[in-house]
Amino acid sequence: MQAVLKDAEDRMKKVLATLEKEFSRLRTGRASSALLEGVRVDYYGTPTQLDQLASVATPDSRTITIQPWDRKAFADIEKAIMKSGLGLTPVNDGKVIRISIPPLTEDRRKELVKMGKKHTEEAKVAVRNIRRDANEALKKKKSDKKINEDDQHKGQEDVQKLTDNYIVKTDEAFSKKEKEIMEI
Template structure:
């Protein structure tokens, strides 16, 4: 019973951490990163598909992403999809290769992005703490039903607290790395 509660809590905390890390990749830094275009959808014969399913996405240099369409007639559609996305990018096609330069970030914009990243981190921490609360409530219910002893409940709560501390430290580490990345010029 106790191990099931711990295992369930750990799985949920892992999912919260992964969701936070995924959200961090969506926050744009000044450097080029192919993952930025993962959520850009292109009209491909009537259905919307991600850019990386109709083209090769690669880095040309530190500030430029290269997109090479697999079909010549898709170049204009891919360029339009990137321009229309909310990423603020301005692609330019050169033959069958689309160059997507990453604009420089101003100091003010960097500070705004750091605020966004910090609020995302706080949301992830709250999610982890909510999972801890739910697990502790399950332990209390098991104790009330006399399925476990008070010692088992205490040990279970201690283990959940250690797990919570570990995941919050991971969130803080990812936040610090992203902040450093954002402030790097």
């Protein structure tokens, strides 16, 4: 029974970590190298992560600088950033690519909050699916006579407490991100 609970908790932790990663990609008013984490550059015909082609830095709260290690990669990096859908415009001065993070408009902030809410709902669904899997595993253990009915009910209560706990954590993560996005 403890193995089922441990497995469920590990999977729920991964869901929360994935949610945090999704939130780090949502743009706020501040510059962050995490914004460019998902950007893939077509480098000599191979999709390559941006951080494997260049050093990405944030010299101040409104600017991201990208310094490619290969001079031939400048155009490909710029193209990848433009196609990423982040709404960022790279400026190439021959040595580094600078991206100025413009202040977000009210509409864009609301759109980002909606995206955050969508990611949160997806995480909640994943947590509930893990709960269902754990409950089914407990039922199977009972039908295989590895645990009795009382243990099954106790296990299901523990799984429900765990689920409730992780649902609260996803909501807390969302409200923190929402506050960050709406901050001017």
